[in-house]
Amino acid sequence: MEATPTTSASSTAPAADEVLRPVWEQPSGIVSFLTSVDHKRIGVRYLVTATAFFLIAGVEALAMRTQLAVPRADVLTPEAFNEFFSMHGVTMIFLFVTPMLSGFGNYFVPLMVGARDMAFPRLNALSYWVFLASGLFIYSSFTVGQPPTAGWFNYTPLSSDEFSGAGIDFYNLGLIFLAISTTVGAVNFIVTIFKMRAPGMSMNRVPLFCWGVLVQAFAIIFALPALTAANLLLELQRTFDFHFFDPAAGGDPVLWQHLFWIFGHPDVYIIFLPAIGIVSSIVPVFSRRALVGHTWVIFATVAIGLLGFGVWVHHMFAVGLPQVTIAFFAGVSLAITIPSGIQIFAWLATMLRGRPVLKTPMLFIVGFIAVFVVGGVTGVMFAAIPFDQQITDSYFVVAHFHYVLMGGAVFPIFAAIYYWLPKISGKLLDERLGKTSFWLIFIGFNVTFFPMHISGLLGMPRRVYTYDGDLGWDSYNLLSTIGAFVLALGVLAIVANVIWSIYRGRPAGPDPWEANTLEWATPSPTPAYNFGVIPRVSSPDPNWDTADREADRRLAAEGELLLADEHQAIAASEVEGEPVRVMHMPEPSIWPLAVAVALSILFVGMITQVYLIAVLGALAALGAIAGWHRPHEELQNQ
Amino acid sequence: MGMRPVPPRRFASALIVAPAASLLLPAVAGADSPSTLEPKSNAAREIADLWWFMLIVATVVFAIVIALVFLAILRRRGRLGDRIAGRLGGNWLLAVGGVGVPIVILAVVFALTMATLPATAPSTQAEGGGVEIEVTARQWFWDVAYPEQEVVTANEIHVPVGEPVTVTVASTDVIHSFWVPQLNRKIDAIPGRENELSFTADEPGTYRGLCAEFCGLQHANMGFLVIAEAPDDFAAWIDDQQQPAAAPATAPQRRGEEVFMSKGCASCHTIAGTPADGNVGPDLTHLATRQTIAAATLENDRGELGGWVLDPQHIKAGAKMPGTDLSGPELQALLDYLQRLR
Numbered sequence: 001m002e003a004t005p006t007t008s009a010s011s012t013a014p015a016a017d018e019v020l021r022p023v024w025e026q027p028s029g030i031v032s033f034l035t036s037v038d039h040k041r042i043g044v045r046y047l048v049t050a051t052a053f054f055l056i057a058g059v060e061a062l063a064m065r066t067q068l069a070v071p072r073a074d075v076l077t078p079e080a081f082n083e084f085f086s087m088h089g090v091t092m093i094f095l096f097v098t099p100m101l102s103g104f105g106n107y108f109v110p111l112m113v114g115a116r117d118m119a120f121p122r123l124n125a126l127s128y129w130v131f132l133a134s135g136l137f138i139y140s141s142f143t144v145g146q147p148p149t150a151g152w153f154n155y156t157p158l159s160s161d162e163f164s165g166a167g168i169d170f171y172n173l174g175l176i177f178l179a180i181s182t183t184v185g186a187v188n189f190i191v192t193i194f195k196m197r198a199p200g201m202s203m204n205r206v207p208l209f210c211w212g213v214l215v216q217a218f219a220i221i222f223a224l225p226a227l228t229a230a231n232l233l234l235e236l237q238r239t240f241d242f243h244f245f246d247p248a249a250g251g252d253p254v255l256w257q258h259l260f261w262i263f264g265h266p267d268v269y270i271i272f273l274p275a276i277g278i279v280s281s282i283v284p285v286f287s288r289r290a291l292v293g294h295t296w297v298i299f300a301t302v303a304i305g306l307l308g309f310g311v312w313v314h315h316m317f318a319v320g321l322p323q324v325t326i327a328f329f330a331g332v333s334l335a336i337t338i339p340s341g342i343q344i345f346a347w348l349a350t351m352l353r354g355r356p357v358l359k360t361p362m363l364f365i366v367g368f369i370a371v372f373v374v375g376g377v378t379g380v381m382f383a384a385i386p387f388d389q390q391i392t393d394s395y396f397v398v399a400h401f402h403y404v405l406m407g408g409a410v411f412p413i414f415a416a417i418y419y420w421l422p423k424i425s426g427k428l429l430d431e432r433l434g435k436t437s438f439w440l441i442f443i444g445f446n447v448t449f450f451p452m453h454i455s456g457l458l459g460m461p462r463r464v465y466t467y468d469g470d471l472g473w474d475s476y477n478l479l480s481t482i483g484a485f486v487l488a489l490g491v492l493a494i495v496a497n498v499i500w501s502i503y504r505g506r507p508a509g510p511d512p513w514e515a516n517t518l519e520w521a522t523p524s525p526t527p528a529y530n531f532g533v534i535p536r537v538s539s540p541d542p543n544w545d546t547a548d549r550e551a552d553r554r555l556a557a558e559g560e561l562l563l564a565d566e567h568q569a570i571a572a573s574e575v576e577g578e579p580v581r582v583m584h585m586p587e588p589s590i591w592p593l594a595v596a597v598a599l600s601i602l603f604v605g606m607i608t609q610v611y612l613i614a615v616l617g618a619l620a621a622l623g624a625i626a627g628w629h630r631p632h633e634e635l636q637n638q
Numbered sequence: 639m640g641m642r643p644v645p646p647r648r649f650a651s652a653l654i655v656a657p658a659a660s661l662l663l664p665a666v667a668g669a670d671s672p673s674t675l676e677p678k679s680n681a682a683r684e685i686a687d688l689w690w691f692m693l694i695v696a697t698v699v700f701a702i703v704i705a706l707v708f709l710a711i712l713r714r715r716g717r718l719g720d721r722i723a724g725r726l727g728g729n730w731l732l733a734v735g736g737v738g739v740p741i742v743i744l745a746v747v748f749a750l751t752m753a754t755l756p757a758t759a760p761s762t763q764a765e766g767g768g769v770e771i772e773v774t775a776r777q778w779f780w781d782v783a784y785p786e787q788e789v790v791t792a793n794e795i796h797v798p799v800g801e802p803v804t805v806t807v808a809s810t811d812v813i814h815s816f817w818v819p820q821l822n823r824k825i826d827a828i829p830g831r832e833n834e835l836s837f838t839a840d841e842p843g844t845y846r847g848l849c850a851e852f853c854g855l856q857h858a859n860m861g862f863l864v865i866a867e868a869p870d871d872f873a874a875w876i877d878d879q880q881q882p883a884a885a886p887a888t889a890p891q892r893r894g895e896e897v898f899m900s901k902g903c904a905s906c907h908t909i910a911g912t913p914a915d916g917n918v919g920p921d922l923t924h925l926a927t928r929q930t931i932a933a934a935t936l937e938n939d940r941g942e943l944g945g946w947v948l949d950p951q952h953i954k955a956g957a958k959m960p961g962t963d964l965s966g967p968e969l970q971a972l973l974d975y976l977q978r979l980r
């Protein structure tokens with residue numbers, strides 16, 4: 001966002017702005033676009049790209065709902081239906097929800113911890129370019145008529161070369177490619193949150209959104225290798241005749257399921273943790289009160305991250321594993337309810353103690369609580385082993401996880417759009433259209449997904465492209481389809497609102513919600529250098545500490561402590577958040593893009609099985625990484 | 639800028655109406671619905687009871703949370719609700735609502751789960767009287783065998799009412815899942831493994847079974863029927879199935895058998911007592927006794943059977959059965975023969 005701020009904010013006096021703006025701001029233009037390492041521009045790119053994938057996956061969902069509106073409909077061929085449900089899942093999970101939350105993380109984690117950038121700005125740029133490239137890689141499967149058709153869970157043997165086409169190679173290689181982006185992004189968040197915090201921001205004062213991102217990042221680092229390993233093994237089997245999952249040669253298809261769900265269930269929390277971090281950020285602001293049980297919520301966040309690794313087998317209760325095994329995983333699956341419950345009651349207690357104001361962001365949060373509790377109580381049911389075995393792979397599951405993931409993560413994302421976009425664009429969204437969008441989404445969502453509980457209980461399996469009219473499922477399916485279109489209308493209302501606000505919205509000012517965290521201590525939109533003076537923090541709600549912010553303003557006006565010698569930032573101690581030293585942050589660089597392009601060549605070589613191209617791509621990537629690491633000229637002279 | 643709340647009452651009523659509207663819909667299914675809520679065996683009934691119990695607990699938990707939300711957003715300053723809300727909103731609410739109450743609920747759910755397991759697990763006692771059935775899931779139909787009785791059929795499983803039945807489930811291609819919602823939980827059919835499932839049907843009836851694990855293009859059209867009947871009827875059925883296929887009795891039937899043997903059908907299908915011994919498609923020895931064809935996709939009548947033989951790819955794209963270019967008389971003769979297979 002290159003627009004000039006319309007209002008000057010507390011920590012940015014004109015004096016500071018004059019000094020820092022020339023140091024940090026990049027001219028607009030193609031070179032700057034390709035080389036920028038500004039976490040805010042990268043964050044916006046993440047948000048825009050992820051939204052595009054969200055809309056594509058939404059269209060896929062509408063096509064499926066149209067096919068399922070009436071029994072034995074002929075809208076989609078079975079093949080198209082299977083492609084759509086596979087890509088709907090892959091897109092929503094891998095290309096929308098995690099990158100979307102990453103977009104908010106990129107933009108707001110540095111601002112919330114009072115930093116001038118992410119810890120590794122160039123790695124951040126690489127993370128985005130690889131996300132974009134791998135998303136395009138996976139979607140290019142449509143252009144060759146071979147999208148994945150074995151679902152987002154990609155079970156073998158169905159996904160082996162005997163039963164599925166090249167779409168599975170796009171899935172395997174595309175997700176290995178994307179994992180590079182997700183992993184380096186996670187490392188970046190961890191280091192940023194541990195090392196880049198403003199003076200005085202000890203870990204117990206770190207905003208809860210950042211806590212969510214931190215625990216998520218650790219979960220990614222431990223969970224994602226299982227998925228990457230699974231994809232690697234399957235791709236070796238498909239391309240080079242290995243036999244890891246082939247029972248005829250002593251392999252075992254259940255191995256895939258373990259590897260997939262060792263990643264797959266923590267992934268639910270990878271999605272969920274930053275989203276509830278958003279909730280914990282918005283609830284206090286619109287309740288006009290600090291969060292009740294702040295420390296409890298931090299411990300609950302960490303507990304969810306840990307327990308999330310002990311529940312994966314509840315996706316496999318119908319596989320026929322020993323009862324002792326499934327009883328253990330059922331127990332952990334029940335236990336993980338407790339930290340989630342603590343969070344819900346912390347939000348409720350805050351709302352009860354405070355004075356809730358139902359602006360659009362808070363409306364989405366209240367809707368989230370209602371929807372998420374439904375998803376939570378049905379989630380507990382899946383720990384009841386025989387009920388799980390009865391109802392798994394039915395539409396009840398589809399209902400449950402849309403309540404958890406759409407309710408638990410996408411409602412907070414919608415809330416975050418209304419809450420944070422004014423900071424990004426500097427413009428307020430329209431409240432009336434915002435409330436309309438909420439009601440369309442809330443009603444559309446429930447009309448779509450609630451009946452699926454019932455169709456599932458009536459025995460309707462998942463992933464069927466059609467069904468017979470005499471099984472009692474038709475009215476619920478018709479209802480779901482109607483709801484899906486209402487929901488889509490609500491999403492369009494948000495898109496319209498966002499576009500309208502960018503061109504016509506009223507100026508937001510630095511702090512339209514009178515919020516408690518540091519992003520609101522900067523002008524809207526935030527200038528390239530973020531903070532004129534790195535703010536001093538003395539509580540979990542620093543923007544409510546008026547004396548501290550007054551002190552920042554004074555320093556900025558006097559031109560003190562600006563750290564304006566090139567890209568300077570403060571490194572802090574991990575626990576206490578006390579400043580350790582001043583760091584020089586990197587300038588814009590073309591190398592992240594170069595590495596991403598080289599990696600794309602490598603993966604194109606792999607998918608086309610022209611291994612010469614793959615080798616060239618790998619060499620180019622090594623070359624680009626070498627270029628990246630060439631020491632800065634001035635540093636060489638020192 | 640000022641903070642102006644939404645008229646809270648309107649908000650509240652709509653928050654309730656949306657989910658309730660879908661709840662109030664008649665949860666009544668057709669007579670043929672494979673509903674988990676109309677259990678026809680002890681195992682399925684115990685699961686349904688577990689569901690109803692959990693639904694009640696879930697509804698109470700949901701209601702309490704929503705009541706607290708309403709209290710938070712609807713109260714007026716200075717009124718009684720406001721004072722209650724102020725008292726409720728503290729750390730103790732987290733301890734009671736987030737930890738204490740959940741631990742009790744979760745312990746009860748865990749105990750009930752453990753208590754329900756024996757009824758739904760495969761029966762371990764090898765007592766006499768039980769029926770053993772081997773089901774092999776394939777893309778996209780079910781081979782069914784009664785090893786003791788030496789009966790082989792497909793897509794239709796007959797069981798005696800009141801007698802324990804143990805089904806051994808396997809797969810020869812991809813992963814499927816064997817599911818008869820009214821009789822018991824589901825169990826996966828995994829290549830290289832054998833899984834077991836037991837049930838005892840309470841009363842005579844035709845119960846729909848489904849493949850519950852996505853297994854490729856025609857996952858949607860991979861149903862089967864479980865026909866529970868009185869033990870005498872079951873014994874008669876077994877007797878019947880043990881016979882070789884009925885020999886053609888009329889000239890058109892004989893002509894139909896020739897068509898079957900010469901036009902490639904025999905290389906994929908088995909008809910006991912004839913040279914047809916293929917095993918790519920389902921066994922057809924007693925095809926005419928079955929209620930459905932193409933894995934519970936079509937009624938087993940002459941019209942559907944003819945349409946299926948001519949152009950199965952139109953009905954079930956991707957199935958292994960190719961279309962045929964039989965002449966009208968050839969088709970009629972073949973149908974005569976197939977309908978003779980009782």
